[in-house]
Amino acid sequence: MVQFEQDGVARRIIAAIKAQIHSGAYRPGDRLPSTRAFAAEWGASRTTVTAAYNQLDAEGYLIIRQGARAIVAPGLEKASGEAPVAAASPRNLSAFAQRLLAMPPPAQQQPAKVADFRYGDLSGADFPVLAWRRASNKAILRRVARLRYGDPQGSSVLRSALQAYLWRARGIGCTPDQIVIVNGSQQGLDLCARLLLDPGEPFVIENPGYLLARHAFVAAGGVAVPIAVDTDGLRTDELPPARLAYVTPSHQFPLGGVLSATRRRALLGWATASGAYIVEDDYDGEYRHDIAPIPPLQTLDPDSVIYVGTLSKTLSPTLRLGYLVVPASLCRAFSEAKRLTDRHAPMLEQDALADLLASGVYERHVRSIRRKNADRREVLLRALADHLGSRVSVAGAETGLHVVAWMNGIAAEREPEIIAAARAAGIGLYPVSPLYDQSESRPETAGFILGYAGLDTEALRRGVAALAAVLAKHR
CATH class of the missing domain: 3.40.640.10 (Type I PLP-dependent aspartate aminotransferase-like (Major domain))
Known part of the structure; x- marks a missing residue:
């Protein structure tokens, strides 16, 4: 219990869910995302999310039953006696605002020290x-x-x-x-x-x-x-x-x-x-x-x-x-x-x-960075082949600024623990599974989006080598 009380991520998860309940975004009877989906969205371990859910269950905010997703407890449409999360609860929110608040919050992560494979980043050195x-x-x-x-x-x-x-x-x-x-x-x-x-x-x-x-x-x-x-x-x-x-x-x-x-x-x-x-x-x-x-x-x-x-x-x-x-x-x-x-x-x-x-x-700038990113792509693909070989299947490499790496032999449910281990090793890793509709079936194999446009070639090599070491411990 002492270790949980010191877990800042768990405290933030608890505070965020309480805020959603207090605002009316989550109402009595609403189902929360599964612990796996919530962990992937927050970039946290599934163990941390499960502990946060259990704490909210103990406090009377959630009801957890074996084999089912957690639901918001009844009676929380009125003041629960809990101190408000914010200075004042929002009133008269539009349906648009409530739909916004019902969406899962984005993952908050610090920049990775060795290599951050986040898609959408560009190299600052490439800017004209x-x-x-x-x-x-x-x-x-x-x-x-x-x-x-x-x-x-x-x-x-x-x-x-x-x-x-x-x-x-x-x-x-x-x-x-x-x-x-x-x-x-x-x-x-x-x-x-x-x-x-x-x-x-x-x-x-x-x-x-x-x-x-x-x-x-x-x-x-x-x-x-x-x-x-x-x-x-x-x-x-x-x-x-x-x-x-x-x-x-x-x-x-x-x-x-x-x-x-x-x-x-x-x-x-x-x-x-x-x-x-x-x-x-x-x-x-x-x-x-x-x-x-x-x-x-x-x-x-x-x-x-x-x-x-x-x-x-x-x-x-x-x-x-x-x-x-x-x-x-x-x-x-x-x-x-x-x-x-x-x-x-x-x-x-x-x-x-x-x-x-x-x-x-x-x-001229586009032609220049197209060549630079083609070089980065080649380095990434070569590093994946050298360090992971047949243990990884790469998709989408022909175009764009990212690839999807499917980790053969590793179940998708292990993505949160791999992400946490990679973060500890200085690697920013981002799963594919949250991009699938929650009501539809998801892939059984762990998959990660590897963006390469924001990294230099040496960082790409170091990053893949460190990622391979992390994966070796989780097979």
């Missing part, structure tokens, strides 16, 4: 500091007669430059009026959710898939319809009626499949027949390591597809710059929604990016 500084200085020194709010869809100069770039690089034909500049692709997904879904309406999403996209659509009130994926991407043989489908056809996240030509036609046919829109997230389409990048789905049917692009995988996720290419019929709706959300994206960053695009610097 001098070019960005020159473009930013030029934008700052450009005097205008009046400082005023801009077009909610974004700078006309940037949208024109993006139109030309998208035609050259991705084969997308559109007008500048169809482009909406957003604060990162996540805002683009949020706008799609708010404009295309009403509460209770179904949306199709890949299983496994991008968790923050799912959260954006669920927060808007949508009902997720998970559809399995394989090496050819989303399975399109039994698509149900829905208002929209969210897909990553050029590089399925996280497993890495590319949507086949046959399935692309089938998905577009489904959209036409059901009157649905397709939200195409081309989050890392610039990175194809064997052949030319796969053309976007949008090029086949611009009237049915909303194309989501980002600068987070080529420049930096800290810039919060992304863009949408929307069908002409949706331009006004997206413009007005963007106006109400935040007026427009920051103009200084837009002007700097427009300068990089117009001068050709951006495309």
